[in-house]
Amino acid sequence: MSEEAAARELATAALLSSRLCHDLISPVGALANGLEVLAEETDAEMRGIAMDLINNSAQQASIKLQFARFAYGAGGSAGDAIDTTEAEKVVRAYIESTKAELVWKAPTIAAPKDAVKLLLNFVMIGLDAIPYGGKIEATLEEEPGALQIIVSATGKKARFSDVTRALLTDGPVEDPLNPRSIQAYYAALISRALGLKLNLSEGEEQVAICARFPAVS
Numbered sequence: 001m002s003e004e005a006a007a008r009e010l011a012t013a014a015l016l017s018s019r020l021c022h023d024l025i026s027p028v029g030a031l032a033n034g035l036e037v038l039a040e041e042t043d044a045e046m047r048g049i050a051m052d053l054i055n056n057s058a059q060q061a062s063i064k065l066q067f068a069r070f071a072y073g074a075g076g077s078a079g080d081a082i083d084t085t086e087a088e089k090v091v092r093a094y095i096e097s098t099k100a101e102l103v104w105k106a107p108t109i110a111a112p113k114d115a116v117k118l119l120l121n122f123v124m125i126g127l128d129a130i131p132y133g134g135k136i137e138a139t140l141e142e143e144p145g146a147l148q149i150i151v152s153a154t155g156k157k158a159r160f161s162d163v164t165r166a167l168l169t170d171g172p173v174e175d176p177l178n179p180r181s182i183q184a185y186y187a188a189l190i191s192r193a194l195g196l197k198l199n200l201s202e203g204e205e206q207v208a209i210c211a212r213f214p215a216v217s
Contacts, residue, residue, distance in 0.1 A: 011177055012177070012182065012185065012186065012189070015177055015178070015179055015182035016072060016182055016186060018179050018182075019179050019182055019183065020064075020068050020072070022179065023064045023068070024061055024064055024065070026060075027057040027058070027060035027061040027064065028057070028061055030053055030056075030057040031053075031054055031057035031058055031061065033053065034050045034051070034053035034054035034057060035050075035054060037049075037050040037053075038050040038051065038054070060097060063093045063094055063096075063097065064094065064097070066090050066093070066094075067090055067091070067093070067094040067120065070082070070087065070090050070116060070117060070120050071117060071120035071121055071124065072117075072186075080112060080113055081110035081111060081112055081113060082110070082111055082112075082113055082116045083108070083109075083110055083111075084106045084107065084108055084109055084110075084111050084116075084140060085108055087106075087111065087116045087119070087120075088104045088106065090120070091104065091119075091120065091123055091138060092104065094123075095123075095127075095136060098127055098133070099130075099132070099133030099134075100127060100130060100133055100134055100135060100136050100153075100155070101134075101135050101136070102135075102136050102137075102138065103135060103136070103137040103138070104138055105137065105138065105139040105140070105141075106138070106139065106140035107140070107142060109140075109142065111140060111147065112147070112213065114190065114194055114213070115140070115147055115149060115213040117190060118149055118187065118190050118191065118194075118196075118211060118213070119138060119140065119149050119151065121183060121186060121187040121190065122138075122149065122151035122187065122209045122211075123136055123138055123151055124183050125151075125160075125164065125168075125183050125184055125187060125209060126151045126152070126153035126207070126209070127153070128161075128164070128180065128183065129153045129155075129158050129159060129160055129164075129207045130153045130154070130155030130156070130157075130158045131157070132155055132156040132157060133155055133156075134153060134154050134155020134156065134158065134205075135153070135154045135155065136151065136152075136153055137150075137151070137152045137153075137154070138150075138151050139151070139152075142215075143212070143215075144215075145214065145215050146212045146213060146214055146215055147212070147213040147214075147215060148210065148211075148212055148213075149210065149211045149212075149213055150208060150209070150210045151208065151209050152206060152207065152208035152209075153206065153207050153208070154205060154206045155205060156205060157205070158205045158206055158207050159202065159207060160200065160202060160207050161180070161181070163180075163181045163184070164181060164183075164184040165200065167181060167184040167185050167187075167188050168184050168187065168188055168198050168200055168209065169198065169200060170188070187209075191211060194213070196211045196212065196213065197211070197212075198210070198211050199211070
């Protein structure tokens with residue numbers, strides 16, 4: 001491995017870790033604050049508020065970790081497939097902590113883990129494309145010999161950044177990777193490893209990413 005390739009791999013790992021830490025720092029910090037109040041406070045009402053904060057923060061941290069386990073790791077059920085109903089629960093819980101709403105369109109099937117991983121990364125890219133909130137539509141469609149993966153994001157000023165667009169379409173990228181662009185870079189890595197081509201579409205206040213995942217025989 002060349003020094004440049006090794007540096008790229010290290011940067012990828014570091015930036016994915018930063019993205020995960022960014023998602024977790026708020027609920028974990030709130031959890032710590034709640035525990036601190038609980039340790040020092042004697043007023044029953046304040047202790048009740050602290051317990052609510054602790055419970056909500058622990059739930060949010062768990063949701064984000066579950067999502068990351070599917071999106072970045074080898075999480076999920078045993079074997080090489082994940083029930084789409086389980087994937088929907090993970091995505092829906094994550095979306096509820098954002099400014100977006102989820103429309104889930106998928107049959108109840110055992111989908112390949114890599115297809116689910118790609119779908120979740122598409123969801124995160126879609127969320128980045130609608131900073132003012134909106135709608136995320138996640139679709140899995142069974143086709144002859146393939147599983148179609150589509151994620152669309154609809155909202156005010158919806159757009160892919162130039163870097164995201166270039167990374168997803170193997171275009172030239174001059175800017176270095178950063179915590180915002182790492183999601184597109186990682187999704188592109190997954191796609192290349194699977195031999196998939198990503199198709200993007202951009203319209204008025206809507207963007208979409210599509211890939212055809214080969215059916216498992």
